[in-house]
Amino acid sequence: MNEHVEKEWPADMIKKLRTRPAAHQLQQKMRQVDLAKQVGVDPRTVQQWENGDRTPGSSSLKRLIGVFLQAGKFVVDAEMKEARLLWDTVKQMAEARSLTGREFASFDEAWFAGLLEAYQQTNTMTNAESLQRLAIMPNERAMDRVSQHSHRSTGNLPQQAALFIGRDAHMQTIRLMLEKGQVVSIVGSGGIGKTALAIHIAHQMKEQYPDGVWLLELATLQDADLLNHYALSVLGLQHQPERSELDIVLQYIEEKRILFILDNCEHLLDAGAALIETFIAANPQLRLIVTSRESLNIAAEQVYRLPPLTVPKTDDIASPIAEQIVTSESVQLFVARLQLVHPHHHPTVQEMHAIENICRRLEGIPLAIELAAARLTILSIEQIAERLTQLLTFLKGGRRTAAPRQQTLKATIDWSYSLLDRKEQQLLQRLSVFARNFTLDAVEAICVQREPEEQADHPIQQEEIIDLLSSLVNKSLVMREQQYEAGPVRYSMLETIREYAHHQLYDEASTASIQDVYIAHASYYDVLIRQLSFTFRTSERDQCLQQTRLEYSNLSIAMQRAYQGILSENSGMRIASSLYWFWLHEGMGNEGLLWLSRFLDHDSQLGAYDREALATAYHGQGVIQFVLVHLPEAYQSVEQSIILSHSEHYNVIHSASLRLLSFIRMHQQELDQAVVHAEESIQMARQHGDVWNLASSLHALGRMKLLLGEVESGTMLLKESIHYFKQADDRWELSGPYESLGYAALQAEQFQEAIDYFKKSISISQIYKGTWVLIRSLEGLIAALYATERYRETAMLIHAAQRYRQQEQMMGEQPDGIDMEQMDLEVNKQLTEHEQREIRLLSDHLSRERLVAYCLEL
Numbered sequence: 001m002n003e004h005v006e007k008e009w010p011a012d013m014i015k016k017l018r019t020r021p022a023a024h025q026l027q028q029k030m031r032q033v034d035l036a037k038q039v040g041v042d043p044r045t046v047q048q049w050e051n052g053d054r055t056p057g058s059s060s061l062k063r064l065i066g067v068f069l070q071a072g073k074f075v076v077d078a079e080m081k082e083a084r085l086l087w088d089t090v091k092q093m094a095e096a097r098s099l100t101g102r103e104f105a106s107f108d109e110a111w112f113a114g115l116l117e118a119y120q121q122t123n124t125m126t127n128a129e130s131l132q133r134l135a136i137m138p139n140e141r142a143m144d145r146v147s148q149h150s151h152r153s154t155g156n157l158p159q160q161a162a163l164f165i166g167r168d169a170h171m172q173t174i175r176l177m178l179e180k181g182q183v184v185s186i187v188g189s190g191g192i193g194k195t196a197l198a199i200h201i202a203h204q205m206k207e208q209y210p211d212g213v214w215l216l217e218l219a220t221l222q223d224a225d226l227l228n229h230y231a232l233s234v235l236g237l238q239h240q241p242e243r244s245e246l247d248i249v250l251q252y253i254e255e256k257r258i259l260f261i262l263d264n265c266e267h268l269l270d271a272g273a274a275l276i277e278t279f280i281a282a283n284p285q286l287r288l289i290v291t292s293r294e295s296l297n298i299a300a301e302q303v304y305r306l307p308p309l310t311v312p313k314t315d316d317i318a319s320p321i322a323e324q325i326v327t328s329e330s331v332q333l334f335v336a337r338l339q340l341v342h343p344h345h346h347p348t349v350q351e352m353h354a355i356e357n358i359c360r361r362l363e364g365i366p367l368a369i370e371l372a373a374a375r376l377t378i379l380s381i382e383q384i385a386e387r388l389t390q391l392l393t394f395l396k397g398g399r400r401t402a403a404p405r406q407q408t409l410k411a412t413i414d415w416s417y418s419l420l421d422r423k424e425q426q427l428l429q430r431l432s433v434f435a436r437n438f439t440l441d442a443v444e445a446i447c448v449q450r451e452p453e454e455q456a457d458h459p460i461q462q463e464e465i466i467d468l469l470s471s472l473v474n475k476s477l478v479m480r481e482q483q484y485e486a487g488p489v490r491y492s493m494l495e496t497i498r499e500y501a502h503h504q505l506y507d508e509a510s511t512a513s514i515q516d517v518y519i520a521h522a523s524y525y526d527v528l529i530r531q532l533s534f535t536f537r538t539s540e541r542d543q544c545l546q547q548t549r550l551e552y553s554n555l556s557i558a559m560q561r562a563y564q565g566i567l568s569e570n571s572g573m574r575i576a577s578s579l580y581w582f583w584l585h586e587g588m589g590n591e592g593l594l595w596l597s598r599f600l601d602h603d604s605q606l607g608a609y610d611r612e613a614l615a616t617a618y619h620g621q622g623v624i625q626f627v628l629v630h631l632p633e634a635y636q637s638v639e640q641s642i643i644l645s646h647s648e649h650y651n652v653i654h655s656a657s658l659r660l661l662s663f664i665r666m667h668q669q670e671l672d673q674a675v676v677h678a679e680e681s682i683q684m685a686r687q688h689g690d691v692w693n694l695a696s697s698l699h700a701l702g703r704m705k706l707l708l709g710e711v712e713s714g715t716m717l718l719k720e721s722i723h724y725f726k727q728a729d730d731r732w733e734l735s736g737p738y739e740s741l742g743y744a745a746l747q748a749e750q751f752q753e754a755i756d757y758f759k760k761s762i763s764i765s766q767i768y769k770g771t772w773v774l775i776r777s778l779e780g781l782i783a784a785l786y787a788t789e790r791y792r793e794t795a796m797l798i799h800a801a802q803r804y805r806q807q808e809q810m811m812g813e814q815p816d817g818i819d820m821e822q823m824d825l826e827v828n829k830q831l832t833e834h835e836q837r838e839i840r841l842l843s844d845h846l847s848r849e850r851l852v853a854y855c856l857e858l
Helices: 010-019 032-039 043-051 058-070 079-097 109-122 128-136 140-144 168-180 194-208 224-234 245-253 266-282 321-327 329-341 349-361 366-377 381-395 404-418 422-431 440-446 462-474 495-508 511-535 541-564 569-577 580-585 589-600 611-627 631-648 651-667 671-687 691-707 711-727 732-747 751-765 772-787 791-808 820-829 833-844 848-857
Strands: 183-187 213-217 259-263 287-292 301-305 437-439 490-492
Touching (some): 010 043, 010 079, 032 058, 058 079, 079 109, 168 183, 168 301, 213 224, 224 245, 245 266, 266 287, 329 349, 349 366, 366 381, 437 440, 437 541, 440 511, 495 511, 541 589, 569 611, 631 651, 651 691, 691 711, 732 772, 751 848, 772 820, 772 848
Parallel strands (some): 183 287, 183 301, 213 259
16 A cells, blocks of 8 residues: 555545646636546535545545546646545544544446546647647646637626526627727716726637636725735735735736626726726737726727616507517516516516606616516506606706716615615614625624714614615515625625715714724624634644635725714724735735825824734734745844843744844844844743744744754754644644654665654645745755755756746845755756756746646656
8 A cells, every 4th residue: 555545534625626726727726616526426425525424435435536637626737646545644544533443435447447548538739749738737728729729817706697688789899899999988977887888798708718707896995005916816826925916917917818797996096097008908809898887088098988778768658568578678677587486477568668667757767677576576567657757747856966877776776775774774874884795793892883883863773684784685676695605694785785884874873873883893893803713723723724715805894984084093003914914824914014004103192002013913914024035124023022032022023023023033044143132032931931933933943953053952842842732733834843853864864854844844835825835845846856866856946946036035134054045056967958957947837736746747
């Protein structure tokens, strides 16, 4: 049996294969529910497999292996090896757990060989030379040439709406415009259907854009300074020190056939226009659809003003009902909604006349029609027509400066709003403080009114929230979002309704009430992110990260309000201080530094800040600066953190900051002082029972001992660090001590042991979006391979490491005791010029995912 079986657990292998980037779908993740559907089991079963609660039976295991093969989860040219390893690992576990001693079926090599042959025939390359290269080392461009069954990254385009009415002529015109020029702006009033039309067109044209269709939803992006970062994040790209976010995006889109949709651009016109002009200058093949209430006014822009859906003409009243439905898009939409609510109801002639009247009154605006049709659950068609008529007549006395269509849309929302009771209206107003989406727990914590009884008009009590929210969902003013993963149900509002509710809050609520809900929102998310930060360094890190991603828009808007002066800056600083670990993990260091500097650079406010949060914020700023190799700035930040945490006895922050200072000293070649700081950090952590800081600081001191040539004591410290990280239940941080143990083994000339340690660190590095962990472990692996005279592999990895160092701007920092340049020269002496060119070509196209897979297979 393969020696690795004893080291691998079935649960870990199944999860690792499921979450591993596929060879032909690098940016698409397979969820547990996706795997369950394809294997033909319940999602709970997959969850139990990955939790280690049970193992697949032989038939389920065959289907599982087949799914992984078809999804490209196995490393190319190692499919048989990895499939056998998975099978043998499950077999060993199943037999060990069997109470009856029943033997599990052995791996059927002939069965898998047939499966593999069929898969390879489906994915045969047409070019023999390309196939030969792919066999040596797969790369993303080679995988893109695999036959018509190959799946490329298709971007983040959401699914088509199940109900899309009309717009045929508009779609045809816009598609022709996209063929003639690079930018088409779909311009129209709110609720006119711009976004739905853009997404529908994108689905029709997505085959023309093999490099993906990408949707940038700008409605909740209020800060133009973050537009480039948002584009970087949507594309799934990584931050790189000393390179602007825009440069990284431009390099990615160069020579690609991509379609972008910039949705709801009206509040970012200048920044959006500048970004688009830069995009199209960088890539003539690029196409962009912009939706906005106002045109961009740039030279390349083709403006398409989207009218409402067609409505019945007054002289069509005598026409047959079927003809009216066919010729009027707005009537089609209303009738379709009617049949969803009442599937067996067929409108009478009288009701059709009422529907025609509704559609004309609403001027064919889709959102208005949708909201009107939502009342079909409680009103008849005639009642809707009567109420709408009365309300429209009333609203003609409103703002005369607003456009007619804006008045009509507001009339529709006003009408829906008037059907709510007072407490429902108050809850809708308060829900406008959320960005994007929210949970029931958040609503209960934030939207309960805290004013004294005599000041509040029908105050909302906590026990009423669930019924009031349910009512708003039923009346289509709040939507329940579709869920794919376990967790609390999330809710959202259409942006136009959120804006309307926001205006109503300011028009109807007292200043004290408005301030109350803003403070409650910031306080809730402050507490939430602090609670999540405690679980980040435990086995619950995955759940912690996922929840933070879901709540990040609300955390951002709370910081934005504090920065704008709507709330105290202290509230924003507290949230920012708790987010540094998230920014670091997600590769969002530049955004993190932007927020932290906004609050920390105001000297006049520092005295009013929460002292512990301030010390944490300085520490977090220093950590990000250190990772981005801004050492002088990192030193200044950590110095402030140490001063504060020492004076206020914040022992956890003090210990962590001393460790950070020791790393900075170490990188500045001040080893003696670095050792002093690390020992101080260890002493403090031991004294206060701080297991995680103790583990991390032991790792720091162990590394320093290795640099001082004290290999034996350094190795003991590193192994003690691993012990405490496991005790803290944080397996992610084991990458550091494993990497350092690899260097210790190198110094002791135990090369195979060094290779094993570096591979462990490289494997763990996959969870980080940044590449600093990968780079250091990769360079250690290079040294170990060189020592064992594996020159071809050494050359391959040297070239890859050089490329990643350039991207991370780490050129001035050398691995511990390793001269990479000299090693490169010596390796090249062992290879022919032809071999060097071949290796360089393969390495240039080696993605991070393929690089990791290559290292782990050595």
